Amino acid sequence: xxxxxxxxxxxxxxxxxxxxxxxxxxxxxxxxxxxxxxxxxxxxxxxxxxxxxxxxxxxxxxxxxxxxxxxxxxx
Numbered sequence: 475x476x477x478x479x480x481x482x483x484x485x486x487x488x489x490x491x492x493x494x495x496x497x498x499x500x501x502x503x504x505x506x507x508x509x510x511x512x513x514x515x516x517x518x519x520x521x522x523x524x525x526x527x528x529x530x531x532x533x534x535x536x537x538x539x540x541x542x543x544x545x546x547x548x549x
Contacts, residue, residue: 484528491523492537 498510511517523529 488523488526488529491519492529492534495520495523496537496541 494516495510511520
């Protein structure tokens with residue numbers, strides 16, 4: 475199994491939430507965040523993650539790029 479995580483975030487809670495969003499996105503393809511969440515609490519958590527000042531677009535892009543490189547390695 476490929477490692478997919480937000481290792482560059484210092485806050486473990488943000489990393490956990492980011493990983494949760496990533497896993498759902500990869501499993502369901504990219505769809506509106508409201509439809510990603512199984513319930514209202516998860517949807518709020520996703521919104522909070524995406525709007526957190528400690529998480530920026532570069533973090534997300536870096537993480538996705540790293541995951542893509544790992545998944546393609548040796549193929």
